[in-house]
Amino acid sequence: MKKIFGYPESLTPSHTHYCPGCTHGTIHRLVAESLDELGVRERTVGIAPVGCSVLAYNYFNCDMFEAAHGRAPAVATGAKRCRPDLVLFTYQGDGDLASIGTAEIIHAANRGEKITVIFVNNAIYGMTGGQMAPTTMPGQVTTTCPFGRNTEHEGHPIRVVEMINTLETPAFLARVSSHTPLHVIEAKKAIREAFRLQVEGVCFSMVEVLSICPTNWGLTTAESNKWLEETMMPYYPLGVLKRPAVDRAPDPMAIALPEGV
Amino acid sequence: MAKVLMKGCEAIGEAAIRAGCRNFFGYPITPQTEVPEYLAKRFPEVGGIFVQAESEVAAINMLYGGAGVGKRVLTTSSSPGISLMAEGVSYIAACHLPIVLVNIVRAGPGLGGILPAQSDYLQATKGHGHGDYKLLVLAPSSVQEAVDLIYEAFDLADQYLTPVMVMGDGMIGQMMEPVEFPEMRDLGSLPSKSWAATGARGRKPNIINSLYLKEEACNANSWKLKEKYDEIVKKEKRSEAYACDDGELDVLMVAYGTMARICKTAADEVRREDKKKIGVFRPISLWPYPYEALAAEARKAKRILVVEMSTGQMVEDVQLAVLGSKPIDFYGETGGVVPSPDDVAAKLRE
Amino acid sequence: MQTEVIMSGFGGQGLMMIGKLLAYAGLEEGKCVTWLPSYGPEMRGGTANCTVVVGDKPVGSPLITSPKAAVVMNQPSLEKFAPMLRKDGLLVVNSSMIPIKSDREDIRSFRIKANDVAAELGNRRSANLVMLGAYLGLDEVVSHETLLKAIDKSFEAKKQFLEGNRKAFMQGYERAKAGQSDE
Ligand SMILES: Cc1ncc(C[n+]2csc(CCOP(=O)(O)OP(=O)(O)O)c2C)c(N)n1
Ligand code: SF4
Ligand SMILES: [Mg+2]
Numbered sequence: 001m002k003k004i005f006g007y008p009e010s011l012t013p014s015h016t017h018y019c020p021g022c023t024h025g026t027i028h029r030l031v032a033e034s035l036d037e038l039g040v041r042e043r044t045v046g047i048a049p050v051g052c053s054v055l056a057y058n059y060f061n062c063d064m065f066e067a068a069h070g071r072a073p074a075v076a077t078g079a080k081r082c083r084p085d086l087v088l089f090t091y092q093g094d095g096d097l098a099s100i101g102t103a104e105i106i107h108a109a110n111r112g113e114k115i116t117v118i119f120v121n122n123a124i125y126g127m128t129g130g131q132m133a134p135t136t137m138p139g140q141v142t143t144t145c146p147f148g149r150n151t152e153h154e155g156h157p158i159r160v161v162e163m164i165n166t167l168e169t170p171a172f173l174a175r176v177s178s179h180t181p182l183h184v185i186e187a188k189k190a191i192r193e194a195f196r197l198q199v200e201g202v203c204f205s206m207v208e209v210l211s212i213c214p215t216n217w218g219l220t221t222a223e224s225n226k227w228l229e230e231t232m233m234p235y236y237p238l239g240v241l242k243r244p245a246v247d248r249a250p251d252p253m254a255i256a257l258p259e260g261v
Numbered sequence: 262m263a264k265v266l267m268k269g270c271e272a273i274g275e276a277a278i279r280a281g282c283r284n285f286f287g288y289p290i291t292p293q294t295e296v297p298e299y300l301a302k303r304f305p306e307v308g309g310i311f312v313q314a315e316s317e318v319a320a321i322n323m324l325y326g327g328a329g330v331g332k333r334v335l336t337t338s339s340s341p342g343i344s345l346m347a348e349g350v351s352y353i354a355a356c357h358l359p360i361v362l363v364n365i366v367r368a369g370p371g372l373g374g375i376l377p378a379q380s381d382y383l384q385a386t387k388g389h390g391h392g393d394y395k396l397l398v399l400a401p402s403s404v405q406e407a408v409d410l411i412y413e414a415f416d417l418a419d420q421y422l423t424p425v426m427v428m429g430d431g432m433i434g435q436m437m438e439p440v441e442f443p444e445m446r447d448l449g450s451l452p453s454k455s456w457a458a459t460g461a462r463g464r465k466p467n468i469i470n471s472l473y474l475k476e477e478a479c480n481a482n483s484w485k486l487k488e489k490y491d492e493i494v495k496k497e498k499r500s501e502a503y504a505c506d507d508g509e510l511d512v513l514m515v516a517y518g519t520m521a522r523i524c525k526t527a528a529d530e531v532r533r534e535d536k537k538k539i540g541v542f543r544p545i546s547l548w549p550y551p552y553e554a555l556a557a558e559a560r561k562a563k564r565i566l567v568v569e570m571s572t573g574q575m576v577e578d579v580q581l582a583v584l585g586s587k588p589i590d591f592y593g594e595t596g597g598v599v600p601s602p603d604d605v606a607a608k609l610r611e
Numbered sequence: 612m613q614t615e616v617i618m619s620g621f622g623g624q625g626l627m628m629i630g631k632l633l634a635y636a637g638l639e640e641g642k643c644v645t646w647l648p649s650y651g652p653e654m655r656g657g658t659a660n661c662t663v664v665v666g667d668k669p670v671g672s673p674l675i676t677s678p679k680a681a682v683v684m685n686q687p688s689l690e691k692f693a694p695m696l697r698k699d700g701l702l703v704v705n706s707s708m709i710p711i712k713s714d715r716e717d718i719r720s721f722r723i724k725a726n727d728v729a730a731e732l733g734n735r736r737s738a739n740l741v742m743l744g745a746y747l748g749l750d751e752v753v754s755h756e757t758l759l760k761a762i763d764k765s766f767e768a769k770k771q772f773l774e775g776n777r778k779a780f781m782q783g784y785e786r787a788k789a790g791q792s793d794e
Contacts, residue, residue, distance in 0.1 A: 050372060066372065069341065070316065100288065100316035131289040131298070132313055143298045144289065144313045147305070154313075266631070266638050266646070292650060375650065436673050437631065437646035439638045519673070526671030601676035 008032035010041045012061045021221030023178040023211040024053050024120065030184070031091065031118055032060065034192040038199055044087040045079055047072040049101075051093035052126040052213075070101025073108035076115040087198055089116040095125045098134040098160050105164070112169040112203035116194045119160060122211040123232060130216030134158045137231050142216075157235060161208045165241045172197050172205035173241040177233065179212060179225040190240065202244050210236055264439040269404045269429065270295035272440050273337065273363060274303065276411035281446035282333040282361070283309040286323035288316055288342060291375040292431040293365035296337040317342035321349030321362075328358040329469040331457030333415050337363035339431075340381050341372065343389075350424055351390030355471035355482065357456075357489075359418030361411065362396075362426045365434035368597045376597025377431035379518060382574035385428055386548040393483040395490045397425045397497065398547040400517045404438035410545075412443050417497070419452045421489055428547065430570060432519040432599070493549055500551035504528055505540035505558050512609055513562035514541045515555065515579050516569065520600070524568050527605035539609060544575075555582040562587060568605055569593045613666030614752045615675040617692050618742075620684030620705070622659040625739035628765075629682075630661035632743060635761040636753040637665040645673035658687050665752045682746050684708060684725070684739070693718070703746045705738065706793050721749055722793045723786060729779050734772075737779035744783025755784050 007013070010032035018024045035041045041062050048056035050069035057064035067075045072090035080088040097105050097119050108115065124142055125131040131144040135157045139148040149157075161173045172194050176187035187209055194205035210232050212224035219227060267275070274296045277285070285300045297313065304311045314320035320336050327334035338346065343364045353360055364385065368378035385398045397417060401407035407429055414425040458467045473479035503525050505513065516524040521543040528539035542558045544551050559565055565587050567579050573591045580589060592608040594600050616633070618626040630646055637644035648661045662678065664670045680701040681692040686709045693702055693713035700718045707726030723745045725738040740762070747755050759777060766773040 054372070068372070095289075100318075102315060125289055128289045128291055128294055131294065134315070143294075144301045144311075146298075146302045264638060266635055266644070431650070432647065432673060435648055435650050437634060438670075438673075439644060522670075523672040523674065529671065599674055601674060602672045603676055 008036050010035040010044075010061050012059055014058055016059055017055060018052065019215045021212065021214045021224065022052070023122075023209075026178050026184060027118065027120055027187070027209050027211065028053075028056065028059050028091075030188045030191045031089065033188065034195045035062065035087075037192060038195055040087045040195070040199060043085065044089070047076050047079075047088070047090040049090070049092040049096040050127070051096045053091055053093065053120065054127065056091050070096050070099070071104055072096070073101065073104040073113070073115070073117065077108050077111070077113045080113060080115055084114070087116075087195065088114075089118060089195070091118045092120065093126065094119070094121045094123065094133040094135040094160075095131075098158050105160075106167070109164045109170045109204050109206065110167045112171070114198055114201065114203050115205075116198045117204075117206040118191065119206060119208040120211045121160070121208055121232075121236065122213040123157070124213050124216050126213045126216055130213075135160070137235065140231075159236060161206065161241055164206065170204040170206065170242065171202045171244045174206075175208040175210070175236060175238050175241070177210040177228065177238055179210065179228045183238075186238070193243075197244065208236075210238075264441050266437050267404065267440050268295060268435065268437050269407055269432075270337075270365065270434045271299040272404050272408050273411055273427075273434075274299035275442060276408040277335045277361070277415070278303065278307055278309065279443050279445050280333065280412045280415040281448055281451050282335045282415060283307065283448075284327045284332050284334045285309065285336065286312045286314050286320045286327070286334065287336045287338060288314050288320050290317075290339045290342045292367060292377075292434045293337050293339050293363065295434070296363070317345035318349065321346035321353070324360045324362075325349055325353050325356075325358065328353060328360045329356070329458050331454035331459055333359075333361075333419075333451065335361050335363070337365065339365050339367045339375075340369045340378075343381065343384070347390035349390075350396070351392050351394060352471050353424050354390075354394035354396070354486070355392060356469050357422040357486075358424070358469070359415075359422050360424045361414045361418055362424055363411070364426060364428045366428060366430045368595060374597045375431065377519065377570060377599055378595050378597060379430055379520060379570040380572075380574065380595050381428065382547065382569070382571060385426055386550070386578075394486055395423075395493075395548060397421070397423060397493055397549075398428055399425065399499070400428050400545060400547050401433060402518050402521050402543065404433065404436060405440045406545075407433055408440050408442060419454075421493055423489065423493070428518070430518050430520075497546055498549050498551040498554065499545035500554045501543045501545060502554070502558050503541040503543065504532070505542065505561065507538060508561070509538065510540045510562040511537040511564075512539050513558055513565050514539065514605075514609075515544070515565060515567045515575070516541065517544050517547060517575070520568055520570055523600060523602050524605055526602040527609060530602060530606050531609045535610065537609070550578045550582075552578070552582040555579065556584075559583045559587050565589045566608060567591045567593075568600065568608070570599060571595050613664060613668070613670070614680065614750065615662065615664045615678040616680040616682060616746065616752075617660055617662050617675065617678045617695075618682045619658055619660035619688035619692055620739075624684045625736070626659060626682070626684060627661050629739045629743040630663045632758060632761045632765060633663050633665065633753065635764070636757040637663075639757050639761060640753050642666060642753070643668060643670050645670045647673045658685060658691070660688065660692075680746065680750060682742050684742060686711060689713060701746075701750055703742060703749065703787075705742055707738070719749070720792070721745060721787060723783060724793055725783065728782050728786075732775065732778050732782060734775035734779060737772075737776050740776045740779035741783035744780040744785075745787040746783075748784040748787025755780075
């Protein structure tokens with residue numbers, strides 16, 4: 001029996017430590033629902049990052065690791081290579097994945113590790129109190145770019161899925177957002193698809209989720225959603241960038257996603 | 262200059278500026294992120310360069326580059342980040358380059374926790390990266406001392422052409438205390454560095470390198486380092502003896518950093534209430550370790566109590582100083598649990 | 612002489628700030644001071660506190676487990692710190708937020724409806740200053756004039772809040788001096 005609106009079995013009933021309005025909790029739920037619907041909770045292993053979602057091992061009701069900052073894709077590689085029958089996912093922030101862990105993510109993607117990466121882009125370091133991330137927007141003020149990100153010195157924000165899309169190997173790459181109910185529905189489809197492809201033995205799948213951090217952006221939740229929509233979305237376009245070319249029976253649950261840029 | 266009230270991390274940043282450092286490379290990590298945050302704001306006023314590296318691995322190699330072209334360079338981090346820097350520090354030491362590295366220690370191993378600890382003692386004084394190299398390690402116990410030691414660390418690094426580490430715990434980083442800053446160093450007065458890779462105009466190329474294809478040459482470099490370390494051991498030991506000057510001591514405590522302050526408070530309390538004579542020996546240089554000074558104080562004591570925010574990483578050094586002549590007890594908590602003066606006093610009364 | 616005070620409440624109630632004001636005033640009077648914040652997991656959402664030590668001699672431990680005074684602005688803080696107070700210690704309680712009382716009889720308690728007092732003055736956000744004033748009214752470790760100077764200095768850039776905060780501080784101070792504890 002699938003429970004569609006109930007509390008996902010793949011989530012523990014614990015209260016999360018996230019700030020009010022934070023979208024980490026929503027994204028956890030989308031991952032958990034996907035695992036439930038695919039019926040793989042009992043053979044799934046998740047890798048938590050270092051970042052605000054460091055305690056994800058308390059929230060996902062499946063076996064979990066806690067990795068060193070940025071190293072989750074390498075830990076997932078080790079686990080998946082040793083036990084190919086498991087479903088492996090990493091859940092990483094932008095500092096974790098796109099700064100200190102750039103080497104690990106690129107090479108896991110390029111080797112075509114059969115893992116699913118959930119990449120939460122909130123344009124800031126949440127956990128350490130609001131420092132600049134590689135995805136921080138030009139002009140955005142953070143504690144380590146107190147005069148606003150200056151692209152002359154700090155470069156432009158990294159479009160991670162586009163960058164990984166330059167590699168031949170990865171199978172599924174998408175960017176979604178989490179700031180409105182409609183976007184959450186789309187995000188769910190992409191996350192589920194990413195896991196489904198892994199379960200079917202297709203290689204590397206990754207979903208970037210645009211996310212808000214009201215606390216460190218210094219905005220209310222509503223203002224944050226607006227800022228995401230107006231500032232981040234034009235720079236980080238949504239959509240599926242890549243999907244496997246191979247023909248296979250369509251998943252009845254997967255609804256067509258808009259093609260990406 | 263008048264005293265100002267400042268957080269340890271910010272004072273460390275300001276002290277580096279006073280010492281003539283205009284180049285910082287680092288990566289955020291609690292509980293030291295206020296250093297990069299302070300410098301990101303303050304550096305533009307003095308023409309400094311602040312770079313948030315993509316990782317500590319990158320940050321330390323940025324220091325390798327900056328030191329190699331002859332600049333005073335600083336990075337600050339905390340335990341997990343310092344572990345990542347081990348490779349780079351080994352290269353920097355091997356190349357005889359001066360850098361200043363700050364570790365605001367948090368609890369470990371692994372991701373551990375962000376609260377104060379002293380569990381990187383062995384890493385700093387005996388281990389860290391690969392090869393025959395040493396870090397000169399200084400451990401302040403107040404914000405003022407952190408400022409003074411940072412200021413001096415840049416001179417020591419230049420004098421010995423070696424990495425110098427200033428190691429404080431989370432309390433040093435987070436606490437506010439009144440500080441007086443030393444004068445601003447005139448950048449023109451800093452030591453000139455003829456060995457730096459600054460462009461081979463009118464001279465033979467300067468090569469910053471630690472690869473030796475011939476074993477004799479590699480051997481020679483390690484002995485050249487050793488010679489330097491011997492000189493540091495001779496000249497740079499620092500320590501403080503507190504309340505050790507009135508005859509035989511019932512207990513001599515050995516502690517460094519903020520733990521030593523807590524011990525001093527406990528010593529005062531037990532002296533006052535129990536009429537027991539308690540002294541505190543505080544190593545300031547953790548490497549080179551002040552063995553002789555400790556041995557001299559230990560001679561006056563009936564027993565020794567080592568107190569640390571670790572499971573006993575410094576005990577071996579105390580044993581080496583005392584060489585079995587006195588009984589040594591240990592009291593420690595770690596993981597962010599900080600022994601209070603009352604906890605220490607209870608151990609003194611045992 | 613050395614005094615230690617722990618100031619504790621929800622993050623956002625401004626306890627770190629009043630702790631700093633006290634430390635600034637101590638420095639201004641040439642005393643030895645330390646200010647140590649709690650940092651760590653409890654910061655997010657939970658209670659935040661800082662410990663201020665003011666004395667004539669260099670401060671030993673900046674970390675205090677049995678303080679002479681505690682200024683508590685929410686119930687979890689009272690529950691945590693009242694039991695830790697030294698005998699004859701001083702507990703200053705924000706009774707707008709804390710209905711319960713400490714059951715200790717060996718300490719001095721002073722209760723003040725800091726939120727209400729601040730609201731009456733038309734500046735809800737200055738309840739922390741009311742608490743600081745009350746504390747100084749009961750234990751003038753630094754003179755209240757020096758503290759007013761510290762307030763002036765720290766609101767230099769935000770002049771619009773200066774008068775309100777001065778008033779809030781003085782209200783707390785005077786009520787405590789007059790012994791008007793709210794029962
Ligand atoms: C080696 C190492 N360096 C630095 C840190 C400190 N640190 C913890 S989380 C974090 C950044 C987290 O930001 P992000 O990945 O964007 O996650 P978010 O909190 O925004 O979800 C940093 C720098 C660490 N734990 N380990
Ligand atoms: S700091 Fe930001 S990312 Fe972290 S829990 Fe709060 S809102 Fe979420
Ligand atoms: Mg982030």
